[in-house]
Amino acid sequence: MCRVGEEPGPPDERAATDAAFTALLEDSAEDLYEQAPCGYLSTLMDGTIAKINDTLLGWLGLERAEVVGRMRFTDLLTVGGKLYHETHFAPLLRMQGEVHGIALEMRTAGRGRLPTLVSSTVKRGGDGEALLIRTTVFDASDRRAYEAELLRRRREAEQARAEAERAHARAEAALRQAETDRQRLTEALSALQQSLVPSSLPAVPGLETAVYYHTASPDLLGGDFYDLFPVGGGRWAFFLGDVCGKGPEAASLTSLTRYTLRAAALHDPEPAAALRTLNAVLHEHYTAAGDPRYCTVVFGLLEQAEDGRVGVKVASGGHPPSLILRADGDSEFLPTPGGLLVGVLPEAPFTTATTVLAPGDTLLLYTDGLTEARTGPTREGLFGDEALLAFAADQAPATPRGLVEALTVLLKGFGDGLEDDTALLALGVSAARPTTDPAADAP
């Protein structure tokens, strides 16, 4: 515990400390001036050096005899220092009577340079007349080096920042370029896709049509295709199919298939004949060349009868059977068994089937994207033919548009389960066909 009111330390010790402190003060008066850790000098008002300490003489490498009364303050400065003294230091000193911490460069005997920080005050007499100038000089070498280092670091940092900015600019330019390329590619793919499927189906008198097209591939290029076009004599041809493979590779086959079928149909619209031509072309082009590729396709011909009904003749090459939704609510497959994949063998059998569509009947063609869609997490649970037939039975009777809309909702429900490209083409005879009453036309 500290006792209140007691002086710190014993009396003897205190006396000894005081004595040493006094001696230090007395001893240092002259010594402090000469050996101070800074330079001192006093000059007359014209700059002639009247007094200078050992420290500064030592820094400059000069003898007292050559300096005092012989040199002016400015003689100690470098050319740059002189200039700055002339233009800034001296005028400020004259104006204010004192200046502080001005950086001036001094010249040393070894032709070196000494960066210093200089402060001066003007000493005045009793009448205010300026008598002399007292100056202190601090060695600023370390500080200069520090500042130079700071400056260097700052320049480096600025360079690094500039470099980073340039890199950033380059990255942004690359990103813009990539975006431009992506845009161009998307446009090109979109244009290419138009060569695989028509952008819209032609209007066929007395017939209603609807389509759905989904590409599983992100580049929009699918292996599914369909078309509907006139072949003369009031007849229309249609087809829908699926080529093997996916993406761009499949797309070239899709394109070849579509245009071959169109050309073949103009020559001979008989469904089996069109498929035989396609088979010969694909087999010659791919399989015979050691690169087996094929497609499955349903090709059909529509012929409108006088009574408004439409005769349909389809041939299938390895494609799942078409589906018919009758106006009376029945639904059935239109089987085409035994039709072979198109392009596999030089001579392939194709099966033809016929039916008649009455007003309100709808024919649906689809690719296996629909029947192979996964309804569960594994490939075990596929949608399948039976489920499709059951779905159709629920929908019948249905217009092509209504049926495709219902199937679109169904497909969307599969989400990720829709792994393959999917195409739907529905053709129906308009139920509300305008009937012409001959009696009404009579005058």
Place this chain on the structure above:
Amino acid sequence: MNLSIEQRDTATGPVLHLVGDLDYEQAPRLRRHLDTLVLRVGHCLLMDLSGLEFCDSSGITALLTAHGQARTAGAAFALAAVPPRTLRLLSIVGLDQVLTIRPHTDAPAR
């Protein structure tokens, strides 16, 4: 599921036992294996599909490649132990009428 292919050479020719999926991703394995296959005239290339989990159109293409390769070599080609789903697919595309299909690897063609 990855496709594994096990080859067994018999007196009548090679038997390829396919286990796993034969789809777009895995079909190239079969194609690569076919590249290494040596077929003699009069031999039969038999594809044992008893372990096949899944087969899609790319798988069909690979099987057709094998079929074509056998024909070119003057060898026969047959599928054996085809799972029902794949058999249904083959029947839709009409290949059941064209390819030889056996119930088992050691059974004669049906």
